[in-house]
Amino acid sequence: MTPDPAAGASHGTVDPAFVQFVAQLQPPPANDTPLPQQPLDELRALAPDSDLVQRFTAAATEGGWQVHGATATTLAEVIAGILPPPDAGHLVLEPLSASALDDERAAALQNLLTARGYDLRRGHDDPTLFDSAAAITGVRAAIAENGMIVVHSGPQTARGMSLIPPIHVAIIATHQIMADLFDYFATLAPPLPTNITFITGPSKTADIEGVLVTGIHGPRTVHAVLVT
C-alpha cells in the first residue's frame, strides 16, 4: 500500500538519526525471502455464508451490547424507546452518508425526538459531547465473529462521538455485517482515515481485584440497533 498524496495531510519528517540508525543495523540474511503468503481463508473464525445476524447478535450480547432489531419504518420508534428521558440531557446525532443512519433517517429521527421533547444537536463541539446524555451514530461496518462495530473518523464523524457521551447508540444495517475480521481488513485501501476504531462493547476495567466495572472512561451503555 502506498500513501495517497491527495489525502490532504501535510508531509511530516523523519529524524536523520533514525535513518542512520536503520542503515547501520545488520542487513537481512543473504537468503532473503519475502514473508510467505498464507491464504487467510484457512484461518477464518467464521465462514462468509454463516448466519451473520444471528452470530453478530450472540457475540455482541456476550460483549455487553444491548442488541435491538428494527426496520426502516420502526427505527425512530425503537431508538426513542431506548433513550433516557428528555430531562437527562441533550442528545447528539451524527448522520453518516451511505450508512444505516443517512440524512433522511436522521431527519425523521430528529423530528420524532424533537416532538417528544428532546434537545437534539447535530454538529457539535467537544463541550457538547462532554455534557451530553447520549450519542447516536451510524457505523462503517460490523463484524459478526466478535460482535463488534467499526467506526472511522472523518468529516461526518468525530472520534469523540462513540467515546465521550455515557450512552452510545450505533445503528447498523444488516448488510453492513461482515463475517470475519479478515474480511474487514481486506476492504482497507488508501487513503486510510486518521482513526479507525473497533468497539466490542461498553468501556470496561477489571483493575480492582478483577471485578468487572463498565463505563470507566467511555460509554457505560452501548446499544446496537440492527436495521433490516
Next chain:
Amino acid sequence: MSGGLQDRMAAATRDKRVIGAIRLATWRKVEKRETALASLPHADDLRARAAQIRRHTIEHLPRYLGQFAERVAAAGGHVHFAANAAVACQIITKLAAARTLRLAVKSKSMTSEEIHLNAALEAQGVQVVETDLGEFIVQIDRDRPSHIITPIIHKDRKQVAEAMVRELGCEYSEDPQVLSMIARHHLRDIFRRCDLGISGVNFGIAESGTLCLITNEGNGRLTTTRPRVHVALMGIEKVIPRLTDLPVFLKLISRASGGQAMSVYTTLITGPRKPSDRDGPEELHVVIMDNGRSGILNGPAAEVLNCIRCGACLNACPVYRNTGGHAYDSVYPGPIGALITPLLFGPAHAELPRASSLCGACKVACPVNIDIPALLVRLRHLSRGQQPWSKRLLMQLWSRAMSSPTLYRWGQYLLRGIVADDGTGWATRGPGPLGAWTTQRDLLRPAARSFRERWREELRDDA
C-alpha cells in the same frame, strides 16, 4: 544465586495476603485464556502464523523500520529516534517545552515505565496524569506496577480506597464500581483540560505508517483524541509488515491476555488530524526507541523481540504466581521479564533467568510460540561464570554424576543416606551445601528403592 534476587523472592513469598490475591487473579486469567483459545477455530495455525510474521519482521527489521518511518511521515507524522532512555525523555520534554504544553495525559505504556518518563516530564514542570485506572492508582499511591497488563494485581480494594481518600479527598468506599466512578469523574476533568497525550504502541504497521493501540477502558482513545499533541513511544521491535497481518495478532492478543475475544477498543491511527477531521490531535510524534534492543537483535536470544507483551506468560508462571512482580525488580516481570531485563538493562540482572522452574507453562501460554524455557537456559549458561563457586562446583558434580552410570548409582545411595525424610516424601531442608538450595525449594526425597534396583528385581523374579 546472589543474595539480592533470592532475598527478594523469599520475602515476597511470605506476604500471604498479596500472594493469595495474585494466585487467584492469575489463575482466573489462565482459565479464561484456555477457554477463549479453545473456542477459536484454527488457534494453533493462527499462533504459528503470528510467530512466522514476528520472526520474519525481526529478521528484516531494517527494511520494515525504514518503511514504517517513511509512511508515518507521508501521513503527516514526525518520526524521532531515541538511542536510549535519556534521549527518549529529552525528545519528549523538549517537544513539550517548545509548545508550552503543561498537562500531559498518559495511556498505559510499559515502554514509558522503562524510561521513567513521568519523572523527566515533571522535572520540567509538566504535570503528568496516568489515565488507565490501574496506573492511575499506582501513580497516586506512589507505587510500581507489578504486572504488564494488570498493574495493581498486588493491591486489594482497601488499599485502593485508602489511596483515593488520601489523594482525592473522596468518601471512603470499598466498592470497585464506586471507586472506578470517582476515578472517572476526576479524570474527565483532566481530559477536558489536557494539551499533551502520551501513549505506547501495540503494533506499528510498516506499509501504512499506522499505529495500533489496544485498550479496554477508552482512556487510550481519549489520550489520543483530546490533546492537541499526541506523542507515541515505541520500541524498534514493534513493527509488523502489512495491515492484513494485523488481524492475526488481534485474534490472539486479548485472548492470551485474559480471555477476551478482542479488547473493547482497538484503534488504528494513521497520521495527525486532517483539516477535514472533526477532532483529534494537530500533531503526531512517533518516538522510536532502541534502548538496548538492537544489541539483542543479532545475539543468541533474538527471539525475545518477537514478544507482543500480552502478559500470558506471567499469569502461567508458578514463580510469578508465588512471588508477584515486584520481586523481579524490573518493569518487565515474569518469564518474559526474566529474559528481556538482563538483555536490556545489563549484568546487574544476570541472575533473573534463574527465577524460573523451567516447567514450560510460559511456552504453552505464549501466543507467538516463543520458546521461553530454551532462552532462559541459554541465558543461564551465558552467565554461569557469575555464579558463586559453591554452586558451580555443585553443578559440575551434578553434571558428572548424571553422565556416568556408576557415579549416578553411588550418588543415589549417598543422597538416600543424607536427605532426611520429614514424613511427607519431601525434604524442606537439605544437608550441607544443599541447605541454600532448599531455602526456596523443597527437595524430593529419593525413593527407598531406585528404579534400577526394582528393575533388576523384576528381571530376577521373572527368571
